[in-house]
Amino acid sequence: MDRVDFLVVGGGIAGLSAAIRLAESGKVLVVTKEELAESNTAYAQGGIAVAMGGVEDVRLHLEDTVNAGDGLVNREAAQVLVEQGAMRVEELLAWGTGFDRSLKGEGGVAAGELLRTREGAHSLSRILHANGDATGREIAVSLLRHVKEIERIELLEWATTVDLLVEDGRVMGATLLDGEGGLRVVLARAVLLASGGAGQLYSDTTNPAVATGDGIAMAYRAGAEVSDMEFYQFHPTAFSMAGAPRFLMSEALRGEGAWLVNSRGERFMERYHSLLELAPRDVVARAITREGMDGEVYLDMRHVKSDLPERFPGISRFLGRYRLELGRDLIPVRPAAHYLMGGVRADVHGRTSLPGLFAAGEVACTGVHGANRLASNSLLEGLVFGALAAEAMVAQGAEVRARGAEGLAVADAVESAVSNQGVTGEAATERWIGELRALMWKDAGLLRDKVGLERAQRGLEALAVTMPRGMFRRGVEARNLHLVAGLIVAAALGREESRGAHFRNDFPERDAVGLHSVMMRGELRFVA
Ligand code: SIN
Numbered sequence: 001m002d003r004v005d006f007l008v009v010g011g012g013i014a015g016l017s018a019a020i021r022l023a024e025s026g027k028v029l030v031v032t033k034e035e036l037a038e039s040n041t042a043y044a045q046g047g048i049a050v051a052m053g054g055v056e057d058v059r060l061h062l063e064d065t066v067n068a069g070d071g072l073v074n075r076e077a078a079q080v081l082v083e084q085g086a087m088r089v090e091e092l093l094a095w096g097t098g099f100d101r102s103l104k105g106e107g108g109v110a111a112g113e114l115l116r117t118r119e120g121a122h123s124l125s126r127i128l129h130a131n132g133d134a135t136g137r138e139i140a141v142s143l144l145r146h147v148k149e150i151e152r153i154e155l156l157e158w159a160t161t162v163d164l165l166v167e168d169g170r171v172m173g174a175t176l177l178d179g180e181g182g183l184r185v186v187l188a189r190a191v192l193l194a195s196g197g198a199g200q201l202y203s204d205t206t207n208p209a210v211a212t213g214d215g216i217a218m219a220y221r222a223g224a225e226v227s228d229m230e231f232y233q234f235h236p237t238a239f240s241m242a243g244a245p246r247f248l249m250s251e252a253l254r255g256e257g258a259w260l261v262n263s264r265g266e267r268f269m270e271r272y273h274s275l276l277e278l279a280p281r282d283v284v285a286r287a288i289t290r291e292g293m294d295g296e297v298y299l300d301m302r303h304v305k306s307d308l309p310e311r312f313p314g315i316s317r318f319l320g321r322y323r324l325e326l327g328r329d330l331i332p333v334r335p336a337a338h339y340l341m342g343g344v345r346a347d348v349h350g351r352t353s354l355p356g357l358f359a360a361g362e363v364a365c366t367g368v369h370g371a372n373r374l375a376s377n378s379l380l381e382g383l384v385f386g387a388l389a390a391e392a393m394v395a396q397g398a399e400v401r402a403r404g405a406e407g408l409a410v411a412d413a414v415e416s417a418v419s420n421q422g423v424t425g426e427a428a429t430e431r432w433i434g435e436l437r438a439l440m441w442k443d444a445g446l447l448r449d450k451v452g453l454e455r456a457q458r459g460l461e462a463l464a465v466t467m468p469r470g471m472f473r474r475g476v477e478a479r480n481l482h483l484v485a486g487l488i489v490a491a492a493l494g495r496e497e498s499r500g501a502h503f504r505n506d507f508p509e510r511d512a513v514g515l516h517s518v519m520m521r522g523e524l525r526f527v528a
Contacts, residue, residue, distance in 0.1 A: 004029040004154070006393055007174060007188035009161045009215060012039035013136075013379055014361025015194030016143040017088070017386030018350075018393070022192075023152040025394040029186060030147075031156045031176060033210045033473065037140055040196045040211055040362060041382065044136030045250040045314065046119055047129035048383075049376040050085040058082050060123055065377060068121040068280045069370020070500035071514035072228070077368040080348045081377070081384050088383045089128065097142040099128045099135075119251040119375035121280040127376045133250050133312045139379060159184075160473045161214065164191065164222040164357065171222060171356035177471060190356055190393040193219060193344060194386060197362040198484050200477075202337035202445065203437040206238050206248045212477040213484035215363035219344040220483060225353040225520045227365040228342035229484075230491035230502045233373055234446050236260075236284040237299060238336035239318070246336040247318050249299055251375045253326070254278060256311065257304040260288065261330070263295025282372045282501045285335040289446050298330035335446060339378060341369045341501065342491070345518060350389025353520070355396070360389040367516060371500020423470030432468055433478050436460070436485060444489050449506040453493045460486050491517045494524045 005026025008015045015030055022028045032039070051057035061082040066073045093099070102109040109115060118125040130138035147153050158179035165173040165185070173187040195215035199207025220226055237253070237260075238246035254260075254277040259267045272287040273279030279287075288297045301308060308326040309316040316326055324331060343365040350358035361382040368381060424432070443456035460482065468478040497511040498504050515526040 002186045005189050007186050007191045010194035011036040012041035012196050013382035014386035016147050017383050018192050018390040019153050021390035023150045028153045031159050033160050035157050041136045042140045044379055045133040045248055046252040047127035047135045047376050048379040049127050050089045051082050052086045064122050065374045068372050068374040070372050072370035074367030077348050077366040081368050084384045085380045095142050095146045099130050117252050118255040120278045133314045160476050164218050166222050171354050193359040193363045194361050195363050197340045199337045201440050201485055203441040204246050205337040206235050212481050214480045216343055217480035217483040225345040225518050227345040227516050227518050229487045230495050231341035231371050233339040233501045234285045234335040235338035236288050236335050237333040240332040240334040249333050259300045261298050261300045262291040296332045299333050300330055301327050349392035358389045358393050360385040424468035429468040429474045440485050448492055448504050456489045
């Protein structure tokens, strides 16, 4: 049994941002399923949206965030996000994050100044980027460099967090499967879930393999409230070619002038939104799906004159593998699962409905994104809310220490973890996960209706019978995916309206008042 002051599950931007602050007040253990660099953070291409130009800039960023969220954004959370963003980004700069700067004073920007791009639903160019299209990786690398210098932070890679330990309604730690398959118990004054998203729920996703909704599943099993699970964002433009991965074709391509054209070569977005290719993501994703019913949809940059391989080196390298070039060829695209707006219900300080449990980043639902996240607000979310959660954990953690974290039902927790008798084989587990992902894509994806959602529900019930068994990483992930899929389907069935990323063919209108869905222990309710 290990004892630390703070346990952080996940090593993306939210987890590392928190760990840096937590280390000022105690010993921190950061646990990641693979190596630290492997998180949704590292895959973020386009950039980090931030208002660094004072009051008017902040006001506009707030309005854009609220407008994209389609009537469901928690304005207080969004205000905190956009106000504190600049301060946190300044810190990143001080830690050596190399955002791109103007070399020769191009585009009206003085030499040496930060370059900014624009993406969908932003009213101006406010998105910082790094190495062209590798912003997340640059931030992850610089945060890690900083974290590795802090002695009080221990990093445990290749370990799967299995479940939270709860005693008298308070979270006291977690059980982990280490890299050798051994079960470990970690006790902590406070636990932060910063475990990212759940893109692996869908057969088409831009997310890495680690994004299996573990934090949401663990929190829900422990009795925490989850919120807005029906709002899953599909990125409009993932690469679309048989046999190729759904590699992200960053929204920044459209920010730099890319058009969307259909198989007849028509630029079609004018039929869907006045902002054309820079409409909110949910609108663009649905438009591509509709146009894609008659053939391929493409990104077209043949009219864009700038040096595209230099501006988008990662995307250009990827396309080169398929003998395609931005600016020369049409690039086939289609939507793919990208970001979950819902998650563990939390306030801006990461406080969940369970004492001792905190959540920040994609795993959390503060309501900051409402029904549809504004492009490039997610790195900022992790940075700002990770830091705020750390402050709250230090405050609440002290309370627990005074009580004394003794007498835990650790033995029970370990017993229930290992009592999952029998082990499903690897191939069978992969097949089972594949079925779940296909079912979610077909019936709980971009366009939904009651018939399809009920079919998804029955499919999940059938999959429950053959649920993979045993204490191994893929088995744990399979069970987590199943639970999170059930939450999404239940919330999607309950929301009989269309709003943001949740579109019901049978209820295409938006209700007059936006309500949040909240689920706990099998009950669904809607609240203001
Ligand atoms: C992108 O580069 O298009 C992704 C940015 C985001 O998801 O906010």
